[in-house]
Amino acid sequence: MRSRSGRRAAPAVALALAGAVTAAGLSGCAAEPDPGTVTVLNSATDTAEHEANQDFFDRCAEPLGLRVEQVSVPADQVASKALRMASSDSLTDILELDGSELPQFAETDGLRPIDEVGVDTSGLSDSANALGSHDGVQYGVARSVNSLALVYNTALLAEAGLEPPATWEELETTAAALTQGDTYGMAFSASPNADGVYQFLPFFWSAGGDEARLDDGAGAPALQLWKDLVDDGSASRSVVNWNQQDVNDQFISGRAAMMINGPWQVPVLSAQDDVDWAVASIPVPEAGGDPVPPIGGTVMAVPRNDGDREREENAGRVLTCLNSEENQLAWGERVNNVPTRASAAAAYREQNPELAPFADLVLTARSRTGEVGTRWPVVETALAGAFQSVLTGRQSPDDALGTAQRQATAGE
């Protein structure tokens, strides 16, 4: 009796199991969000950052009768998350991307040109607008931007009777003079990823290097400069492993007298009492030249939503409010980045004199994707390969850039 009923039950169990497996595979479709809500995909996973963002969103959305909901994922996952959302038609109303990722998305025709949703970007700086553009069309708006500068240990420089270096030659002599015992004169990031390349660009570009033609010879002196700093012992050989965070750690622990870094380190630098610091402009090859650092930061874009233009309009209204002079200034001060509206930038410069070099640098800063567009990730990898093989003594600067150019243009 028992065995018979058992046998009869068996197919039912098997069926149920098979059904459960199929059901599990089909579930997970997103529900359509509420019409009064504007959704945002960003990288504000840090609680304080998330709340700061929400604070500004609420400030803008409430008077419009809207609500803003953030979806935050780690910065290096924003692009792939956005792609997955796009393939399931559940992309957020606002997409906050790193400026260097914008062309990849603009190229897909998945983004709405920003003026079509009523955002006026005419009052923003040229460099900021370049960051949000692709092929001459503006898709993204940057609330604030950052760049790189030279941060130095004021006590160590004063002790040695030195001024922060303004030229490459001064950089080499100053770094050598400051190198003592456990302290290197200079620290920078030469890691084989976006961090290292971001730090290499101010030298490469200031020397006249061209990311579309890496092997034209102009960029080689920049590689030589980095190589000399390491060979002279003025910078650690470990720079090839350091990301920008590591560089900051070295500086704070007193193991580096000068470093290249960005304004996002300011909260960490201000929170410690071990090292007194100040900011100077990036050294240039020849006295009197303009430094050309990269411009960094995120841009907010509005994905196309042909089925519901109302949502696009709402997103545009929120963006317009976020980029008012007052909000830009408050946001810039909150995240230590430079506002992109000229009037807000001027006010920022006045109120934060110690960060003024950053405010000046973003004026001459250049967008990484302005010239090569969607090819930037490939160029970035090639450039990283170049400085890594030069710093580890595998190739001369000219050879390394030759290899890099071949890599960057392979398959074209």
Add this chain to the structure above:
Amino acid sequence: MRSRRLTRWLFVAPALAYLLAFFGYPLVRNVVMSFQEFTPRTYFTGEAPFNGLDNWRRVFDNDLFGDALWQTILFTVGSLAGQFTLGLALAVFFSRRFRLSGFVRAILLLPWLVPMVVSAVVWRRIMDEDHGVLNSFLGTVGLSSDGVPWLSSPSVALLSAILVNIWIGIPFNMVILYGGLQEIPRELYEAAALDGASPWRTFRSVTLPLLRPVVTVVLVLGFMSTIKILDLILALTGGGPADSTQTLGTLTYQLSFLQLDFGQGAVVGNVLILISAVFAVLYLRVNRADLRAGK
């Protein structure tokens, strides 16, 4: 009769559905993708035009592919050899009961419990050329005065990555092999002792042959998890310096998630699958031969 056959199939159905949905579909999809121009645009439009062998040609033309393949082989062979030898030595050591042996064995499991990325970050500090504990230690005992460029020299970095991976893999090898050793009947050792066999002879003629099925399992599982290594390398060296620690795993990551060229990334993924498949088949054949031999 017919209902019986149906019942049989219904029992197989859940497993079959699961395999098809979670192994078959992604596998086929990955192979198809490697013949397509699969870019961010695809996610928006759903269009992925076929481009023949373009992706394959571009991957094989990439100098980095050859380097990454060779380094993956070195990394896998080096890691497995180290993990297995040390794991077996420790398993044999702990199979003799002594005071605190259980406690020490438990401590040795720790590297296994720590997430891979955490281990890698810690090791990055330990292996720092200027201030790492490892170089300070070597300097103190007088083995190296200059400091070894563990992670900053292209000629050493791969070795460092292998050493860290060995450290991570020892507990797994030790635990499984220890379990295998417990299964070997005591009488065989007693008989060997009566015959006057030396410890080495006992190990070779009793322990190793009886441990063989466990050894193959350990090696195959170790192989599968080592060949596709990604997180350890990303956190330890990021593939550098000068691409000296790039593996097929990091290359796929670079192509798919940094350059967003999913077609080329799929090609490297397929190469990895192919290598794993060869080993899986070898393992099955060895197993079948063992079964036939009545082992």
